[in-house]
Amino acid sequence: MEKALEVANLHAWYGESHILHDLSFSVAKGEVVTLLGRNGAGRTTTLRAIMGLTGARRGSIKINGVEAIQMPTYRIAHLGVGYCPEERGIFASLSAEENLMLPPSVSKTDRGMSIEEIYDMFPNLAERRNSQGTRLSGGEQQMLAVARILRTGARLLLLDEISEGLAPVIVQALARMITTLKAKGYTIVMVEQNFRFAAPLADRFYVVEHGQIVETFAASELNAKMPVLNELLGV
Numbered sequence: 001m002e003k004a005l006e007v008a009n010l011h012a013w014y015g016e017s018h019i020l021h022d023l024s025f026s027v028a029k030g031e032v033v034t035l036l037g038r039n040g041a042g043r044t045t046t047l048r049a050i051m052g053l054t055g056a057r058r059g060s061i062k063i064n065g066v067e068a069i070q071m072p073t074y075r076i077a078h079l080g081v082g083y084c085p086e087e088r089g090i091f092a093s094l095s096a097e098e099n100l101m102l103p104p105s106v107s108k109t110d111r112g113m114s115i116e117e118i119y120d121m122f123p124n125l126a127e128r129r130n131s132q133g134t135r136l137s138g139g140e141q142q143m144l145a146v147a148r149i150l151r152t153g154a155r156l157l158l159l160d161e162i163s164e165g166l167a168p169v170i171v172q173a174l175a176r177m178i179t180t181l182k183a184k185g186y187t188i189v190m191v192e193q194n195f196r197f198a199a200p201l202a203d204r205f206y207v208v209e210h211g212q213i214v215e216t217f218a219a220s221e222l223n224a225k226m227p228v229l230n231e232l233l234g235v
């Protein structure tokens, strides 16, 4: 299987703090992979390290086969990577639609979704297109944050805790969104605390602990792995 992302022997630091220790994982094109782990395990740092947003990094990060460990963030984005940070980064003083108009295209080969395509996929956002960023609900802001990266043409999506703190009906809408994106061929790395959200969506799972991968399994092994997961995550 062709790899969209291949992280090998990754170390990352914030200042003097050595956070990621020889972390390795990979994601095939079109796969949905979830990084599970307790708070502070190093999942956000993993996504940030892939984007070049930590301090020093060492090891290898290949995006569609291209080594990115030495690249600055903007060049990594231009390899077709879309990062949705936990804090979402919605511009409060701009309308939903203005937020959607901001991103530049990051891909020479893949066109980003048009505004029409975005509104087809997120009818809530169509209704709220003229509302200011701050007036949107948490769920609407989360959808807008994901929709905004879909505008760039990125085909590899790094999504940090998108279901966190949202009402069940919104979480269901986000699950449908992931399923739709997978059907469209996107490759998705989801960081999740919400195991029940991730479980039916992901093809494969990695468990992160102390900045390392400590467990990996496929969706088909999920039932058999439940006792181990209980121990590692308390799910």
Ligand SMILES: Nc1ncnc2c1ncn2[C@@H]1O[C@H](COP(=O)(O)OP(=O)(O)O)[C@@H](O)[C@H]1O
Residues within 6 Å of the ligand: 014, 017, 019, 037, 038, 039, 040, 041, 042, 043, 044, 045, 046
């Ligand atoms: N900006 C930072 N500076 C220093 N240490 C950090 C910073 N961000 C996170 N850490 C530390 O890195 C470790 C991993 O955190 P994080 O990647 O956010 O975990 P997770 O997303 O799995 O909850 C934690 O010990 C956390 O305290």
Ligand SMILES: [Mg+2]
Residues within 6 Å of the ligand: 043, 044, 045, 086
């Ligand atoms: Mg985190």
